[in-house]
Structures are given as structure tokens and as C-alpha cells.
Amino acid sequence: MTDTGDKVSRLLALVPYVLNKGVASISETANTFGIGEDQLRKELEMLWLCGRSSGPEDLIDLMFEGDTVSVTYDGGLSRPLKLTATEAMTLAVALRTLTDLPGAIEGGSAERALSKIETAAGQHLDTAAVDIRLAGQDRWLSLAQHAVADKRAIDLHYYSATRDESTHRVVDPISVFHADGLAYLEAWCRRAEGIRIFRLDRFEDATLLDEPARVPADLTPTDVSAGVYRPAPEHLLVELSLGAGWEWVSEYYPCESTSPAEHSLRVTLRVAEPAWVSALVRRSGGAVRVLAPEWLARGVRSDAAQALAAYGEQ
Template sequence: MNAAAADRLGRLLNLVPYLLARPGIEITEAAADLDVSEKQLREDLELLWVCGLPGYGPGDLIDMAFDGVHVTITYDAGIDRPLRLTPDEALALVVALRMLAETPGMANRDAIERALAKIESAAGDLAGAPVAVRLPGNADRLDTIRGAVERQRALRITYYTATRDETTERVVDPIRVLMVAGRGYLEAWCRRAEAVRLFRADRIDALTELDEPARPPRQVQLHDVSEGIFQPGPELPIVTLRVSRGGRWITEYYPCENVRPDGEEWLVSLRVTDLAWARRFVLGLGPEATVVAPPDLIEGVRAQAAAALDQYDKEGEYEKEGQYS
């Protein structure tokens, strides 16, 4: 269901009890109360005439007296109460809106706070349930980042890059904080890379707010994270793995180019930022995955696995020597 259809469904479900409480109301007054145009309200009323209970006969459909100026519901087909949120739905909305209100750099904060106030008022005691809203990651670190964004101050950070397995120090100009898939990210202009970068908050090992203003270039291109943080492009290398049942979970957590059943196993193709990360990823999967392509990754995994086994054998020999010495 698209957004327009969902909006109309909600409006129709609330329209019947609204009209039941106001028999003979004028169309102009009802349209103003419901914040819709008279044309839209008339179209909604025409649709209501063909809605009702299964059977859809004369005694099953919603009926009304409508003279073109005034309207009165004469049969409600059981829709006599406004649409209500369940307790779980209301609490979920309260928690989500509180999280949005805590996120720095969020646009339309006033609208968020107004919506939160309305839902909390309607939820009553439920809104005061002992649910603490905390941004994921290190709370103190996110508070510092949030403050730097709001004060528009530059930061010196020590950051761990998982794809390259390295830690670097850099100065960044904070732009905004994002929450994606339950994680906090700092989006900033990186002076070292001379580009906009996303830094995962829990991978910032240290940070210091500098006594200088943040100065990201004007009209920088911000990341579109509507479909997630990692959005692989055709320029990235593609890796094909043969995964067993225990490794199929990777297709739910990583964007895949192709997933094809092959007997009891799956052939999974996905793009990666670099083959070094892919090598560590495959080794972490253990016996649940085998590399099919590319050849460089096959050789890299084989070499690192052999080195690990060799080291294991040496440690075993040292232990035996210690026992008999």
C-alpha cells in the first residue's frame, strides 16, 4: 500500500465515527475540521457508500443521508469507533519519536516534538512507562559529538577502519549525526581524505573538540542513507561464495548481487570494498563458506588459513617440549 492509499484508509476509518457524532454537519465545516478540501471529502463520502460488511448488499453497506450540503450517517456497518493504536503500537511510536528528538541535526524538530506531545497525551500512563531511550554506541562519545555538531566545532578523532583493519588520526568538520539501523554515525568533512565521510560512533577510539570552527565546504554532497550505509557500486570487486545452511544469514545482512540455490548450498555473489576485508570475512565464516571467485581471494584465504594452521602446529610442539623438558 502506498503512502497516499494508507493516508486515505486512515481518514476513512476515522470519518464514520466523526460523522456519527455530528449528524447533519455541513460539508464545509467537516472539511475544515478534518483538514481536507471539500472536493476530497465528497470523494471520500462517495467511496464510503460502497464500503461495508461481507455480502455487500443494501443492508451491509455504509449508508448516509447526503443532500450535497449536509451529511448524516444512517448505518455505520460497525465502524463506530475511531482508529486506535494498541498499547504496543503507541509505546513503539513514543520510543521512536523520543529517539528522533534526541538526534542532533534532525530537521523539523518542532514537528517531532508536537507529534510526541500528542501521542504521549493520548497514551496517558503508558507514555510514562519505564523505557529509557539511549542512542546506540558509547553515550558519552555521542554526547560529545552532538555537542560539537551543535557548536559547529572541528574534531580530532582516532578512528578504526574495519575494512582496512587500521587505525588513523584525522581532523574532521562535523556536519550532522545520523541513526541508521540502530547505530550512530558522524557525517563530517574529513580534511585528510578531502571528502565527506561517515564515521561509526563506536569505532571512534578517541576524540577531542578543537578550539576552531568546523568549516565543511559549501554545498557538499551528503550521503543518502535511505537504503542503508553500504550501497555498493559497479566499481567494487564482486565475490562469489558457496555457503551452507549455517551461512545463509549473510544474505539478510549484506546487499547481494545474486543468490542462487545449488543443491543443499547457495551460491552468493556480493560486492565488497576490498579483498582484504573479504578475506577476514570469509575466514570468520569458517566451514560455512567456501570462496568460488575471484582467484586472488581464493589464494588469500588459503594462504592465511595455512599460516594459521602452521602457527597452531608450532604452538603445539612448544607445549610438548615444555612437558618433556
Template sequence: MTRPAARAGRASADRLARLLNLVPYLLARPGIEIAEAAHDLGVTERQLREDLELLWVCGLPGYGPGDLIDMAFDGDRVTITYDAGIDRPLRLTPDEALALVVALRMLAETPGVANREAVERALAKIESAAGDLAGAPVEVRLPGDNARVRELRAAVERGRALRITYYTPARDETTERTIDPLRMLMVGGRAYVEAWCRRAEAVRLFRADRIDAVTELPEQAVVPPQARPHDLSDGVFRPSADLPLITLRIGRGERWITEYYPCERVEADGEQWLVSLRVTDLGWARRFVLGLGPEVTVVAPAELAEQVRAQAVAALDAYASPAGSATPAGSADPAATGVTR
């Protein structure tokens, strides 16, 4: 199962862009045939008709007669008869202008943003139009925009190779690596360095908050020609067939897993769901399952089920009385740890 929320978000964004273009397009072509408009806009006639139906309920606040976009149909031709002011020049209020200035400043500071020059040109135009308001004492700081991120960004812009000390939670280990940075990225509110890792001999993503130490080397970064940036359109983690596949039986309270993690298979099993997903390694999967509630049971692989059972039993033993006579009241029973025996 792919990530339905992500697909729905992209579809909604695509439809919003179409609707924003649709009204001025139709205003410039009164009486155009729906088939011709669909061809020009790159959509099917059915999709265009659905977009036109949605425009009926779009318009100005109040959303009553005289506020909503209106159209006239003559057979297969359509004409916009009221555009709800969409053709009027935009006049920003002081608050709107300041909000745009802050947003553009933040975008200009985002690591890895494409075409920064275009952002800076747009910012200059808005600041010029805003006048004295643009000089308001507003400080823009991104999430995670700390000294380490600024240090990494400066090194990447200078094109230097870096020696880093990096913590990998999936293996619970810290390693020393020499990397040749490609770019800085901001994904899901976290900063990353994408770089050629000389240790792994491959392109890797390093989370800035997991870099314990960084040294800028005097040598320039040299990225091999075979190095290619990752496609992060679906997030940082990209499951592949060579990663371990685990299957869990989950209850209603844990169905959020299917929205938060990319799943290969989701099947109904009575009131429960069978969920299969790829993981970086079984060590991470063990910690993941142990952090979930009693509504989760490991179905496969057997190795993971045994690891979870063993660690759950060890945790229960740690709560046992010195004489080992009984499990303290309130402690979980091994049968409730989400483990298939």
C-alpha cells in the same frame, strides 16, 4: 539480489499507514465508489480491494462477531457499517501515557532526528495530559549513549571542527583526521558523525565507538558546498561498482548472509547457493570468510581464495606439533576451510 527483508518491511509499513487512513476516510464518505476512493488514496483498485479484504479481520481484542470492522458493498460502492470504535477519542491508560513520554524523550535525544521541535511539542502535550505521572523518575538512555557520543553531539551542535583519532577495521589502521561535521545520526542502534573529511576530501561516516580520541578545534566547521549527506534509507553500507565483487558457494546453514548483506546475485546450485556481493576490500572479505563455517567456499576472485587458503594453512601449522609430525586430533583439515584450490 536486493535486500528482500528491507523491501518487505517498507511495504508492510506503507500498507499499515494506508489501513489506518482508510477507515476514517470511508466513514466520512459512505457509499463511495471504489474507483474514486482508489484515486483519492493513490492506489490501484486491486490494491484497495485487497486492503478492504484485510480490514475484515481487523478489530478489537476478542476478534469475534461484533469485534471486527464490518463493511457493506453495493456493486462498486463500499460503506463502513461498524468501525470497531476507531472514531472514539483516544483515552490513554497511565502505563500507555508513561510509555509515550519515555518514547518521545528517547526520540528527542536521538542524534540526527528531523524536526526535533515537533517532537518536543508533542512531548509537552503528552506530559501536560499525563499530569503528575509525567514526573516519574524515569531515565532515558539510548544504546551507545556514552560520554563520547554526548561530547560529539555537543560539538556538532556548536558547529565546531574536530580533530579525531579514528580506527578503520576494514584496513586495521588508525588515522588522524580533521573533520567538519554535518550531523549526528543513529543507524541500527549505533551513533555516527557524518562529516566532511579534509583528509579524504569527501563526506564520510565515522562510527562514534571507533573514535579513540576527539579534540574540539577553536575554528568553526566549514562544509564545502559540494558536500551532500548520504542516503541511509538502505543502511550505512552502499555497495558500488568500483568495489571488489566476491562470489561464494554457501550451504543451507549460511543462507543468512543473503539477508544480512546486500547481494548482487543469488543463484541456486543444487543444494547450495552461489552468492555475489560487493565488499569494502579483500582484507575484510578474507576475515569474513575465515569467520564462517565449512559450508562456505570462495569461488572468485582467485586472489581471495588464495589469501583464505594461506591464512587457514598458517593457522593449522600453528597447531602442529613441534616436530610437525601431524595435525592434532580435532583440528580442521585444509579442505574444510571453505577454500577453492
């Protein structure tokens, strides 16, 4: 499991653990979860941003006293979970996807949870609709796997989130793999004349062509053991200021340097698409700022001003 996956698993387990203890020892809890005390405190502090909504009255609240921590408000975790038919179906889709992933444990927690939801929902759970939705997702996985096995090219319409655009290209498949719960296709892109990695859930349309894949013979498959995104020296070097609650960026993305500043964290990292930086700043609501390069900072400010102006025109 990746570091990010480990952290998410811990965060999901920490609240029930501390609730069960009543008042939990920081040192004992850190030892139980196999991490340092400083890291535990940082992860516990992240829970202050979690809850049923963004309102302060719905967020998890903790109290630290010396070497102990307790949960003063659990964000509703102690209440029995009640799902609408739509929520049950959505959760069933996600759980069925997990149970179909390579390496899923037969009879594991995901399978047991799915069984409970289907039993509780009964006739209100539209299993046909769930199966149809899953079939649509599985169509691209099956197609990609067949393309790799048969060494055939794919005519692909793909949505790029970093550039917010759809592109059409022909790719020559190399491999299919899973990372962080997502399926990817590694392929030689004839348009870019290089190896590219495509998320299967961003396929808009794909057709298996009746022509052989033309993968250059001297290619080396991409090493994704340290993550799907690997910064390259030619990528743009960006300096960001990360405000409270956005320090996770420095842990989730490879950074070349990090340094604490007043009420923030300064990081430098390389990005393949400047548009990704602009999107990150907009999502943060001002908590993330671009410090360098200056031309990118000006562009991000201009994009934000145009977005605000558009709201005023409505």
C-alpha cells in the same frame, strides 16, 4: 525499522508464540506475523542455529508436520531467567542505552525491563559502574552532536574493523544519526578527501578542535534510508558460496545476484574492503567460500593457513 530489525523481532517472538500454541499452523502463524509461508519456514529453520551455546543439546529444536510446527526443545526459554550481578549490570547498560536513544518510548518495554532488573538485583547492581560505562559511551555522542551544532572540526582516532587498524584523521562533521541501534557521525574526511561515515562506538579518542569545520559547499548528505553501507561501482565484485546457516549474508548485505547451488547459495556482491571478505570466511568455519576473483580466493586461503599454523606453534 529495517528488514533485518523486523526479522530479529520476529525470531524473538516466534518461539514463545509457537510454545503458547503447542502445535501452530504455518499458514495462521505466517498471517499473524504478516509474512509469506515460505519466508516463515526459512526463519523458523534459522532457529535451529540458536540456543545457549553451539552444542546441539543446547539449540532450539522444532518439528514440522505438514502445515504445522511445534517446539520440541525451547533452548531453556521456558525456565525463569537467573542473572549474575555481572550479567544484570551488562543487561542494564544495554537497556539504558536503548532508553536514551532518540525515539525511545517513555514507559516502553525497555524501560519496564530495566526497572524489573534494578528492582530484582537491588544492592547487587552496581549502578555507579553502569552510569560510568554509559557516560563513556555518551561522551562521543555528545561531542559529535556539539561538533555538528557548532560547526567545528574533530581530531579523531578511529578503529576500522574492516582493515583491523587504527587511524588518525581530522574530520569536518555534517550530521549525527542512528541506524540499527548504533550512532554514526557523517563527516568530510580531510585525509580521504571525501564523505565518510564513522561508528561512534569505534572512536578510540576524539577532540573538538577550535577551528571551523570546512565542509565543501556542494556536498549532498549521504542517503542511509536503505542502510549505512551502499556499494559503489568501483568496489570489488566478489562471488561467494554460502553454506548452510550463512544464507543470511545475502539478505543482510546488498547483492547483485543470487542463485541456488547444491547445498549452498551463490551470491555476487561489491565490497569496499577485501579484508572484510577474509574475516567473514574465517568466522564461518569453512561454510563461506570465495569463488571469485581468484587472487582474493588465494589470499583468503593463505590467511587461513597462516592462522592455523599459528595455533600449531603454541
